[in-house]
Amino acid sequence: MLTTTFYNGLEWIDVYKDNSVYRRNERNILSLDIINKYKLNDVVFFDIECTGFNKDIDKIFSISIGKFNDGVFEASVYFNAYDEEKLLREVYSSFNRDNICTFNGMALDIPFLNARFEKYNINKLSYTKHYDFYRMLCPYVKVLGSKGKSLKNFEMLIGISRKDNIDGKECRDKYFEYIKYNASKYIDEIVQHNLEDVLNLPKLFNIVSYISANNLKRDDSILNSQQQYVKRLLNIRKLNGNIVESSVVSQKDARKLIYELKRKNTDLDSINSIITDIKNREKLYK
Structure with missing residues (x-):
């Protein structure tokens, strides 16, 4: 009872x-x-x-x-x-x-x-x-x-x-x-x-x-120089470079993307995984 x-x-x-x-x-x-x-x-x-x-x-x-x-x-x-x-x-x-x-x-x-x-x-x-x-x-x-x-x-x-x-x-x-x-x-x-x-x-x-x-940017938000460089590398690969304009993108995200995009044998799955993670993170705030 x-x-x-x-x-x-x-x-x-x-x-x-x-x-x-x-x-x-x-x-x-x-x-x-x-x-x-x-x-x-x-x-x-x-x-x-x-x-x-x-x-x-x-x-x-x-x-x-x-x-x-x-x-x-x-x-x-x-x-x-x-x-x-x-x-x-x-x-x-x-x-x-x-x-x-x-x-x-x-x-x-x-x-x-x-x-x-x-x-x-x-x-x-x-x-x-x-x-x-x-x-x-x-x-x-x-x-x-x-x-x-x-x-x-x-x-x-x-x-x-x-x-x-x-x-x-x-x-x-x-x-x-x-x-x-x-x-x-x-x-x-x-x-x-x-x-x-x-x-x-x-x-x-x-x-x-x-x-x-207020579209606040992270304390570790991607640097302008990183943003332009990553956009250029993504566009070369015919990938949408606008993703790095998101306010949730960090400097660490940028470094990971740069590393993957500059590899001799580019792993598109790894790149898409980083981009998907950014998109999912962005959705949490909206």
């Missing part, structure tokens, strides 16, 4: 022993224009908390999931201190939308989740588009005036003030304290941290929209 209590405005639903779900709904956290522009009704926002960074040894103990439904953002935190498999099986059905959104998920959340899913013979995540705000916003730190590259740094840019005051490492420490002392106050801090991570993710689309509307 499900039992319901309330914690700091969160509905706390005990699903079964040692596996709890905390839920909170928020209205008007983002304009309908932005929700519709980026088709956020098709996006699952999520964040994981784990005991370390070794996906083969460490385990996940908390996962926050957020989704838009009729303009309301529904956030849930799934917590299980002892049984990772139950936690993962409980949360798996929540990944039921075409696209996903994370902060540094390409480097941590996705490979870690998939490794743990594989351990328990659960299918890996399947998705079409991934909005990874770490990769999308960090190239614009200077032009945006951010003090750093952390999630909290970008939240501060748009006036977000958190209730929780711990970081990812401290969250792990709280987990081990909970295991040691079995004190519910540590769960409270873990849940609040994991919840705010996912509650604030959609709001960062305000920054993405600002970058797009």
